[in-house]
Amino acid sequence: MASSLEQRRHLATEIPGPRSTELMARKNSAVASGIGVTMPVFAVEAGGGIVQDVDGNSFIDLGSGIAVTTIGNSAPRVVEAVRQQVEAFTHTCFMITPYEGYVAVAEALNRLTPGDHEKKSALFNSGAEAVENAIKIARAHTGKQAVVVFDHAYHGRTNLTMAMTAKSMPYKSGFGPFAPEVYRAPLSYPYRDALLSKEGAVDGELAARRAIDVIEKQVGAGNLAAIVIEPIQGEGGFIVPADGFLPALSAWCTANGVVFVADEVQTGFARTGAMFACDHEGVVPDLIVTAKGIAGGLPLSAVTGRAEIMDASHVSGLGGTYGGNPIACAAALATIETIEAEGLLERAQEVERVLLDGLHRLQADDDRIGDVRGRGAMIAVELVRSGTDEPDADLARAVAASAHRAGVIVLTCGTYGNVLRLLPPLAISNELLIEGLDILTRTFSEVQS
Numbered sequence: 001m002a003s004s005l006e007q008r009r010h011l012a013t014e015i016p017g018p019r020s021t022e023l024m025a026r027k028n029s030a031v032a033s034g035i036g037v038t039m040p041v042f043a044v045e046a047g048g049g050i051v052q053d054v055d056g057n058s059f060i061d062l063g064s065g066i067a068v069t070t071i072g073n074s075a076p077r078v079v080e081a082v083r084q085q086v087e088a089f090t091h092t093c094f095m096i097t098p099y100e101g102y103v104a105v106a107e108a109l110n111r112l113t114p115g116d117h118e119k120k121s122a123l124f125n126s127g128a129e130a131v132e133n134a135i136k137i138a139r140a141h142t143g144k145q146a147v148v149v150f151d152h153a154y155h156g157r158t159n160l161t162m163a164m165t166a167k168s169m170p171y172k173s174g175f176g177p178f179a180p181e182v183y184r185a186p187l188s189y190p191y192r193d194a195l196l197s198k199e200g201a202v203d204g205e206l207a208a209r210r211a212i213d214v215i216e217k218q219v220g221a222g223n224l225a226a227i228v229i230e231p232i233q234g235e236g237g238f239i240v241p242a243d244g245f246l247p248a249l250s251a252w253c254t255a256n257g258v259v260f261v262a263d264e265v266q267t268g269f270a271r272t273g274a275m276f277a278c279d280h281e282g283v284v285p286d287l288i289v290t291a292k293g294i295a296g297g298l299p300l301s302a303v304t305g306r307a308e309i310m311d312a313s314h315v316s317g318l319g320g321t322y323g324g325n326p327i328a329c330a331a332a333l334a335t336i337e338t339i340e341a342e343g344l345l346e347r348a349q350e351v352e353r354v355l356l357d358g359l360h361r362l363q364a365d366d367d368r369i370g371d372v373r374g375r376g377a378m379i380a381v382e383l384v385r386s387g388t389d390e391p392d393a394d395l396a397r398a399v400a401a402s403a404h405r406a407g408v409i410v411l412t413c414g415t416y417g418n419v420l421r422l423l424p425p426l427a428i429s430n431e432l433l434i435e436g437l438d439i440l441t442r443t444f445s446e447v448q449s
């Protein structure tokens with residue numbers, strides 16, 4: 001277990017309690033309003049499947065700080081590795097006097113990512129920064145400029161990644177102009193595609209042909225540097241494309257001199273029951289972007305890929321002051337060791353069975369649950385108005401708010417805001433997981449739409 005924190009949901013006050021309410025008032029006067037919060041409770045300790053707040057309330061964690069603390073919060077190996085590194089040195093800048101931890105993380109990424117070709121890596125701080133660098137590398141390698149992304153995509157909040165992200169509110173609205181040469185293609189979205197054609201929903205190759213048609217006609221392979229895709233979409237609603245969609249896109253890229261980039265920022269590092277979501281379909285991306293779950297909560301991200309593509313940039317064309325910070329690298333090595341030593345891929349598969357079992361039972365009794373989907377510890381339900389396929393964002397909001405008051409951290413997502421997503425840490429016990437599901441189930445019966 002991740003820490004000595006008692007693994008028990010406990011409500012000591014109303015949610016939020018008095019100390020959190022006081023801190024929220026300070027937050028509101030000191031912190032820019034653009035920084036929103038999902039739950040107005042202030043954390044003091046977290047570990048296993050529990051987050052504890054300043055009022056002594058203990059919440060069941062079904063969010064992992066947005067898919068970051070996959071191995072658990074304050075995971076023992078991470079704590080020890082960080083402690084040792086902090087005492088040795090905190091920063092030299094890898095571009096000034098390098099250190100072994102950075103190289104060891106690059107070696108681990110080259111070993112763990114899909115494919116056994118020769119690979120290289122570069123380290124950065126955030127997911128968005130790594131996505132931007134994957135584009136720089138693909139452009140340098142191909143000598144081309146255009147980038148294709150997909151409907152419902154989320155790639156970050158910096159200028160280039162805002163252009164790549166699909167949803168206007170809250171990510172883009174009012175923040176333009178956006179970077180040019182970014183084009184959007186249709187995704188395979190089995191639940192919504194089925195509303196148009198039953199066969200179309202399960203035929204990933206057909207969906208890929210639809211996307212490739214748009215790409216060939218509206219962009220042209222001769223102008224296209226890279227296709228960037230989340231193998232399972234995160235913020236867009238945990239959309240798992242139909243079988244065959246990703247392999248067909250990847251094959252088209254290979255045949256047309258286009259770099260196939262998998263954005264595995266949310267899906268990587270055991271989250272989906274495989275080390276990377278591409279592994280489920282045997283897809284080998286040219287470049288893979290990782291962050292979130294990579295370092296047990298410390299800020300680190302990476303681009304890993306074919307050595308000849310990764311080496312396309314001139315010397316000193318890539319980098320940054322903090323990229324691959326030594327403390328974050330120590331945490332990443334400890335995270336990878338934890339995943340491998342504790343069999344966490346299998347644990348994520350077990351979490352999938354528990355979650356799908358509970359949610360399918362809920363769906364059988366409640367026709368507001370249009371779809372149950374996802375892989376591993378990345379599972380969601382898409383909510384609709386009773387007996388229709390109309391997205392119901394109000395219901396998702398009401399269920400999440402009610403679960404929060406009952407002591408369960410859940411998040412919403414999706415283009416229509418109507419998806420409840422579950423991202424528990426793999427360090428959570430089955431007892432807490434099932435209790436969290438029971439509370440969600442109860443919440444559904446209480447919340448009328």
Ligand SMILES: *Cc1c(COP(=O)(O)O)cnc(C)c1O
Pocket residue numbers: 125126127128129131154155156157230234235263264265266291292
């Ligand atoms: C979170 C996320 C990003 C952005 O990562 P940041 O670290 O927030 O910049 C990019 N892509 C995907 C798929 C994500 O889930």
